[in-house]
Amino acid sequence: MKKQVLIMAVTGAMFAGGAWAMDYDELRDRANRVMGSVQATPEEDIVNPIAELGQALFWDMRLSSNGEVACASCHFQENWGSDSRDRSINARGGRTMQSQTVFHSMETPGLRWLADRESGAAQAMGSITGSMGFDDRSDILPVLKEHGYEELFQAAFPNDPDPVSAENYGAALEFYQTTLRTPAPFDAWLEGDDDAMSELEVKGLDRFMNTGCSGCHSGELIGGTMLQRFGVMENYWEHTGSPEIMSGLMDATGEEDDRFFFRVPLLRNVAKTGPYFHDGSVDNLRRATAVMARVQLGQDLDSEALDELVAFQEALTGEIPVNFRPPEGIPFELPEGVEAD
Numbered sequence: 001m002k003k004q005v006l007i008m009a010v011t012g013a014m015f016a017g018g019a020w021a022m023d024y025d026e027l028r029d030r031a032n033r034v035m036g037s038v039q040a041t042p043e044e045d046i047v048n049p050i051a052e053l054g055q056a057l058f059w060d061m062r063l064s065s066n067g068e069v070a071c072a073s074c075h076f077q078e079n080w081g082s083d084s085r086d087r088s089i090n091a092r093g094g095r096t097m098q099s100q101t102v103f104h105s106m107e108t109p110g111l112r113w114l115a116d117r118e119s120g121a122a123q124a125m126g127s128i129t130g131s132m133g134f135d136d137r138s139d140i141l142p143v144l145k146e147h148g149y150e151e152l153f154q155a156a157f158p159n160d161p162d163p164v165s166a167e168n169y170g171a172a173l174e175f176y177q178t179t180l181r182t183p184a185p186f187d188a189w190l191e192g193d194d195d196a197m198s199e200l201e202v203k204g205l206d207r208f209m210n211t212g213c214s215g216c217h218s219g220e221l222i223g224g225t226m227l228q229r230f231g232v233m234e235n236y237w238e239h240t241g242s243p244e245i246m247s248g249l250m251d252a253t254g255e256e257d258d259r260f261f262f263r264v265p266l267l268r269n270v271a272k273t274g275p276y277f278h279d280g281s282v283d284n285l286r287r288a289t290a291v292m293a294r295v296q297l298g299q300d301l302d303s304e305a306l307d308e309l310v311a312f313q314e315a316l317t318g319e320i321p322v323n324f325r326p327p328e329g330i331p332f333e334l335p336e337g338v339e340a341d
Contacts, residue, residue: 022206024194031205036220037187038104038268041179046323053149053156054176057169059326061333062147063140064091065133071124071173073335074099074131077320080272081105081180084338086280091133097246098280101273103321104266106178108224113278114249115227115263120174125166137166144169182269182318189315197315204312207305212297216264222316224266230277231260233298239291240281248278271314286310 045051057063058071074088074096075081083099090096097113105111106120117123128137144153144164153163156172186205188196197205208214217223227249230236237245249258262278275281276288289309293299301309326332334340 022202024202027202027206027209028190028192030209032190034209034214034218035190035222037190038181038183038220039187040183041181041321045179048175049152050156050172050175051179051323052176052327053152054172054174055323056149056152056327056330057173058176059332060147060330062331063132063143065139066091069131069133070332071102071127071131072326072332075102076334076338077324078334078338078340079274080182080269080317080320081324082273083280084275085335086275088131089335090131096131097278098275100263100265101269102177103180103182103318103324104221104224104268105180106174107221108263108266110227110263113262114252116252120177121167121170123170124173125170128166128169140166140169176323180321180324182321184268184316184318186312186315187318198311200308200311201315202312204308204310204315207308208312211293211299211301211305211309213292213309216296217267221266221268222270223264226264227261228264228296229260230262231295234295236260236277236291236295237281239295240277240279242277242279242281244279246278267313267316269317271310271317285313289313 061068061070061073063070069089069091074083076084078084079101081101081103086098087095088097088099100113109115109118111117111120111123117126125137128134128140132140134140141164144150150164153168153172157163157168160168185196185201189202208217214222216226216228219225230248236242247259249261250256252258265276271285274285274288275283276285277291282288282291286306289306290301293301
């Protein structure tokens with residue numbers, strides 16, 4: 001993932017004297033060029049044996065060192081695949097940065113807030129000795145066999161003489177997560193349905209592009225493709241109220257030039273994935289939008305602008321994927337203190 005420093009020249013808005021006029025076709029063409037739509041996952045991918053194995057692995061709490069943590073323990077249905085807590089808790093009781101959504105995450109060139117996992121398979125294998133709490137990746141293999149996973153691995157990897165492996169564990173989880181796609185009203189609008197978004201949401205799209213938000217939040221996922229300094233214009237913590245100042249990528253590289261660089265979040269389903277930012281310091285999308293405008297673009301947005309931008313971001317909400325749930329017979333409970341809607 002290439003790190004980019006944002007130098008933004010803000011173009012003139014399409015608002016004059018309180019009136020708003022926009023050629024939908026022209027705006028749609030711009031939005032398709034800068035962003036673009038996503039498509040639903042084909043049914044054959046959802047029922048693929050590798051996806052079905054990955055689905056079971058994702059939700060099974062027994063596959064951790066303490067028997068109480070699954071991948072889904074930090075990625076909730078109720079939060080559209082993200083964590084509703086300001087920090088996520090692993091099997092050792094450690095606190096990590098706020099977990100971003102897994103929906104569409106396999107389509108990004110780097111995972112987690114520092115983009116330090118290059119793929120879903122790498123993330124899954126890394127989680128064995130991370131969130132799952134094992135000392136060595138091989139430690140999960142007897143646990144998988146104990147809980148009857150050999151047959152599922154054999155069905156998913158029929159040509160592998162030794163299918164129960166950490167590598168296949170990672171491949172299955174990655175494949176499953178590629179199926180977690182959420183087409184939204186915005187996509188229908190991009191494809192020509194003028195009624196798919198309200199006038200306020202369309203105004204928000206126009207505002208989003210003209211204000212400069214799409215400089216980082218671009219592509220089909222509306223972000224997720226670069227590392228960016230959080231606080232281009234002003235210190236982020238002065239506006240987020242963050243209890244701890246985190247140095248971001250610098251913690252991984254030791255390079256001063258990387259201080260405060262984090263992965264730009266994708267905005268798909270953002271209205272459902274709060275709290276916001278790497279430390280979960282802001283729990284309100286309207287306030288998070290205002291913070292971003294101030295610290296990234298140096299702009300103080302008025303109420304009208306915030307109404308429009310929040311409305312557009314709400315139009316990025318799709319349906320929870322049909323297979324984002326524990327398969328029959330797989331034990332899963334939300335972590336203590338987290339309540340279902």
